[in-house]
Amino acid sequence: MSDHDNAHDIQKSVKRYLFVFYALIAGTILTVMASRLPIESVAVTVAIALLIACVKGFLVAGYFMHLISEKKMIYGILIATVFFFAGLMFLTVWSMDHNSLIHMSTNVP
């Protein structure tokens, strides 16, 4: 949250918070409705659910946590976090690939 907000700026922000709130409620309802669609593909179902969740996450982080107008140092912390989080997810997906190096083994007598 910005440190030098004056009362007038805050009043303008309040309208934005309410808009985000309605968008989050709509996103939640949309997520449930999408899960009821008879989509056979598991990958598509997962992609739709995670896409909506990512949009909702962006709204919370960007507007409620004020990340869209934060100081550089906070962005620095978050870039490091995103790097390690992405690395963790990459290792997770990589470990599931049975052709990857960690699953290669020589014939043991």
Next chain:
Amino acid sequence: MDIPYTSTPRPDTGLFNAKVGIWLFLASEVMLFGALFSSYILLRVGAAPGDWPHGLLNVWLGMTNTIVLIVSSITVVMAWASLKMKDFGRFRRYQSVTLVCALCFLGIKSYEYHDKFTHYEVQLNDGVTVQVKDESGATKAVQLPTKGVLDGHILENDADKMVIHGEIVDKAAQAQVTHAWQESKIPEMEITVKKADVKYMENYGPWHNTYTAIYFTLTGLHALHVIGGSIVIFFIWGPLAGMWKTDPERYTNRVEVSGLFWHFVDLVWIFLFPVLYLL
């Protein structure tokens, strides 16, 4: 000696101490939940067809809890905005709603946990006959195949028999279920079974299977965060309220920092809801 930059921002970073602290803490929290999400992915992908349950949780309760947390998120940010506009009374009203929402969330979560602890999988001896009462009220005897399994909640538990509200599990059909919307179409009924015919039964606690293990771990850890966040918000709202008169800038900063933590808790739930309830 006073600690510098507790309420005024440091000139070079533009941040007060607690704000840097909370963001570093949230960064570590991302990795904590990230590790558990990673575990979830590995367990889910590694599960054999039919072993990963779908539709085990009540979607409407999960959705209600999501909305409750979203409401609490808007009240937290509005409470902070009220302090910025020097309206302490409105701040307290908004934070009261936040605390009520937190209690609501925990109440619904407790109900869901109770539901799983009273939900049983019952494995029967080979060739058992059970009495089945369907939704129309008609009762008929059904002979189960070898390794028959019942799934549901116990309605009656007598010395020699029990009545279960649930379904006769069809393992072959279950292996075909890949989405929650398919599972919800299976009709439930009242099944009476003799206790002598029960080989083994177990509730859906964390020990039941990998799904319940990761479900209880993720939601339990999240619930602990809700409890922790509520305690901090309550402390600032009540016992610490006097600081608003002595050092309003620092008080507002504390509200902001506790709010950032609360939004993070909401953010985690936004991902937990579809992953655990809908997929």
